Amino acid sequence: MPGILVIAEHDGEQLNPSTAKAVACAAAIDGANIDVAVFSTAGGAVVDQAARLSSVSRVLSVEAAANEHALAAVLAPQIAELAADADYVFGPSTTFGKDLMPRVAALLGVNQVSDIMTVEGDRTFTRPIYAGNAIVTVRAPEGHPVVGTVRTASWPEAGNDGSAAVERVSPSAELPSHTRFVELQSGDSDRPDLQTASRVVSGGRALGSAENFSIIYALADKIGAGVGASRAAVDAGYVPNDMQVGQTGKIIAPELYVAIGISGAIQHLTGIKDAGTIVAINKDEEAPIFEVADIGLVADLFTAVPELTEKL
């Protein structure tokens, strides 16, 4: 029975939904026996949330002051120790997991399977390369643990009907003091989280300014959507980096994605290809976004978007 260790992502209060997605991927492996490791200062709600995830058999709670902030250099040696007998070690393919898991893989002496889209069989997965222009089937070698990150847009969240046992564990690995957390600047917003929202409205460079993004927010708020942006809009300083959707930003899979004033560079399309329905509004009828849009409207966004907001 393959033992799978999933590393939980959380902010101290809430388990990040990417954890439930990584668990769903783990559960796709035949005969999976899943442990979830939660690193925190004092366990609490995040441990309880992890214990409720479907198909998890144990939650390993690692409680220590050093685990207050998710620093890869601090967490990796502890995970490598917990993973000593694991066949698979999975983390989410979020900035948390992308930072952490390769460090774990190197300590375990293996390569990592990044951005797992599907489980194809024993140690075999698919994953995207070249900004999603090719999908490769990858087989990890026998006799070594498999370390992977799970592409969150490819997986549903595991359910919440579990009741896993919780065990406190204390790895003995020596922890470095060379890395110190200073601060997190977070754009607090009442809007749905971009990565988990079922509807997302995104704006591009054609918005022209930070002020003009207000029409994007107004539409998003009318339909209860999260708000995203193209790289061009982020680079131009219209919106903060955490709103970027695409190859190097967030990869999302909402039921409805509305792209406004976004031309549709391949790097952006990579971030939305799993969206249920893509709507594009753009003045330029030649814009590549229309090649992937399910519903396209060639129009001036400054008149069309307020009109759409009003009519919805």
Place this chain on the structure above:
Amino acid sequence: MEKILVGLKRAVDYNVRVRVRNDGSGVETDGVKMSINPFDEIALEEALRIRERGEATEVIVLSIGPADAQQQLRTGLAMGADRAILVQSDAELDALDRARIFHAIVERETPGLVLLGKQAIDDDNNQTGQMLAAIWGRPQATFASKLALQDGKARVTREVDAGLETIEVELPAVVTADLRLNEPRYVKLPDIMKAKKKPLDTIPVDDLGVEPSPALQVTHYAPPEPRQKGIMVGTVGELVDALKQKGLI
């Protein structure tokens, strides 16, 4: 600090739309334009700016790959790097192989800072910097959008899902560059001429005695599933109707 070591990967150019071969054996790379991985170019620009501020004395660029990777190293020298090292290997290398090779060069050169891109746009792995930091037993600061050096430490602002995180790491450390760290300079013709005279050492990979990693085996390449062809609507009213029809609003 004396030296900064920068990784430059030779990769298919950013503007090329890569296609999968019909037989699923790989992607078409014959005759395709190759460039420095754009994130590595940003890493190099940052190293050059640190040297220009007087906070380092030498910038060394390293590439691991075929002999043709000399082209990318020459471009790096033309941008302003002082010297270049090519670890020559024609084999398919995984990220852990690259990290181990990188580490062998780190042991020879003992840099105060290693800079490289957060990911290569060919395999999109996003692993090598983190693995190097692990093997080296040193700090890592990935996805950097701001980097400041002071008193033997680096203060790095990182682009994370929740916003911007700042961490402080003791040097030497590995920093991986994100898009907004800087905008790389353009190379001028006289710099290209000058770069031809700068030293470029080639080291056969076997000379480093690095143990090969347990390789991931890629068994098949496929194009992505195409999306269904969509419809065009003429007015906002029609758009609203179409959304209603699909039950989306």
